[in-house]
Each structure stands twice: as C-alpha cells, then as structure tokens.
Amino acid sequence: MGDNMLKNKYIVAAIIIMILFLNGCRNQASEEQVIIETFTLSDLNGQEILVDIEKPTILTFVDNIKDEEQAQISIFRNIYPLVSEEIEFIIIGSFESAKQISTKFEAYKEDGFEPLILNDETGSVIKNYNIKNSPTTLIIDREGVIIKRTTEVLTEDRLLDQIERLLSEQIA
Structure with missing residues (x-):
C-alpha cells in the first residue's frame, strides 16, 4: 500500500511538472516578437x-x-x-x-x-x-x-x- 501511495505521488508530481512546462512554453510563445517585414x-x-x-x-x-x-x-x-x-x-x-x-x-x-x-x-x-x-x-x-x-x-x-x-x- 505504501508503494502505491509513493507511485501516486510521483505521478502527481510528474503531472504538475508537465503542466508547468506546457504553461511556460505557451507563455513563451505568446511573448515571441513578431516583426513586420518590408x-x-x-x-x-x-x-x-x-x-x-x-x-x-x-x-x-x-x-x-x-x-x-x-x-x-x-x-x-x-x-x-x-x-x-x-x-x-x-x-x-x-x-x-x-x-x-x-x-x-x-x-x-x-x-x-x-x-x-x-x-x-x-x-x-x-x-x-x-x-x-x-x-x-x-x-x-x-x-x-x-x-x-x-x-x-x-x-x-x-x-x-x-x-x-x-x-x-x-x-x-
């Protein structure tokens, strides 16, 4: 039972890291500068x-x-x-x-x-x-x-x- 709780904590931690990473990528993409070309x-x-x-x-x-x-x-x-x-x-x-x-x-x-x-x-x-x-x-x-x-x-x-x-x- 202790091993299952530990696995669940790792899964939750992995999900949180993925969410933070994806959110960071989304924010970075929205901050990219668009330059008007001639x-x-x-x-x-x-x-x-x-x-x-x-x-x-x-x-x-x-x-x-x-x-x-x-x-x-x-x-x-x-x-x-x-x-x-x-x-x-x-x-x-x-x-x-x-x-x-x-x-x-x-x-x-x-x-x-x-x-x-x-x-x-x-x-x-x-x-x-x-x-x-x-x-x-x-x-x-x-x-x-x-x-x-x-x-x-x-x-x-x-x-x-x-x-x-x-x-x-x-x-x-």
Missing part, C-alpha cells in the same frame, strides 16, 4: 508602395469600410492632428473598388487626415500576418515589432494611451 502593395492610384516601418505605426486592416471600420477610422481621424508627426497611419484592405474607397477618403483629406491607404488585392499581406477579422489594428514600434494587436475598435482614450506608451518606450 512589403510592397499598391496605393489607390495603382502605384506600387514599398512599406518599411521606420517610425511608430498604427497599421489597420479593413474590409471595404463597414460600420466598425468606419468607427475606427473616425477615431484615427480625430487623433491624427495630435500625433501625425510621431506616428505613421497605414490602412490596408482588399478593396473591391479602389475608386469607391478613394471617394470615402476624399472627405477626410479636407480635415488633413491622409493615412497611407494600400490595396492588398491578392491578400498576401493579410495572410502573412494572419488577419482574420476586420478591423484588426497592429501597433508597431520603430523597429517594426508588433507591440499590440487588437480586433476591436480602439476608443480614442485607449488609442492615445497605447500611443503614449509606444512613444515613451521609444524615448527610453
């Missing part, structure tokens, strides 16, 4: 644009500017004047009609909001960064490391908080 996409005029992250960037993937995307872009538009010198705004989509999207953004230009808008016709960048929901926003530091990924609409306060953290880390 890529080329077309702007809405069909001109090829090389994207190479050199300053903090808000990169948002959208799908034909539906309600949630429109809400997120409106928030970007509101804070753009406050941070446009320090932060790059890029919007990427697989737009059905570049003209239709361009028309929607013409009104924003009057307010001075001019993000880089790129069309991922083939979906290669969308696939490369595993974008499944729209909008998906990536907050990227100047080295191209994704420091935040979200699939929900960021409020102005949350976005400004993220930008403040991003910029303070850039100074440190």
